[in-house]
Amino acid sequence: MPSTSAKTESTGFSAAEHAAIKQRAAELRAEGKQGAKKADGLQAVLDAIAKMDPEDRLIAERVHVAVAENAPGLAPKTWYGMPAYANAEGKVVFCFKNAGKFGTRYSTIEFQEAARLDDGEIWPVSYALREWSPVVAKKVEELVKAAVS
Structure with a gap:
């Protein structure tokens, strides 16, 4: 799998990305109850990702x-x-x-009813991801x- 510079061997996140994620979680918690809920969700996602096999992670x-x-909301x-x-x-x-x-x-990203991907009478809602590349990044x-437009 392709990797980018400044990435660690064991994960796809750089040290700077890990620090930024932790900082954002702290900011959300500081915003109060709603922010804490968001921070808890973020931490739960990061924990779920951390438990994955290296390729999936x-x-x-x-x-x-x-x-x-691309969709900070x-x-x-x-x-x-x-x-x-x-x-x-x-x-x-x-x-x-x-x-x-x-x-x-392969892993997949699977869109649900709340996604705005409707295109006529039939459209894909699941996409297979075997590895990460610039082409895959652009498509995702x-x-x-x-989905959020």
Whole structure:
């Protein structure tokens, strides 16, 4: 799998990204009850990602960064133990379903009814992710932006 500079061998997050995530969680907790709920959701997602096999973890971390950068209004939370991202109404827009948890050949991002991906009478709602690359990053960013548009 391709990796980028400044990434550690064991995870896809750099030390600076880990620090920024922890800082954001602290900021959310400082905002009060609603902020604490968001921070708890963020921590639950990070904990779920940390428990994944290395290959799944790298992809999940990159998906998490793509969401944070392209759909900051989505709130991280776990959903059936999987990293998920919910809209302001609390409805899950999509989740990351890791291969290791379900014994499948590939991980997926799976969009739910709250995602705004409708395109005619039929459209895909699940996408397989075997590895992270610039092409995959671009597609995930496009899907996330479309889902919340």
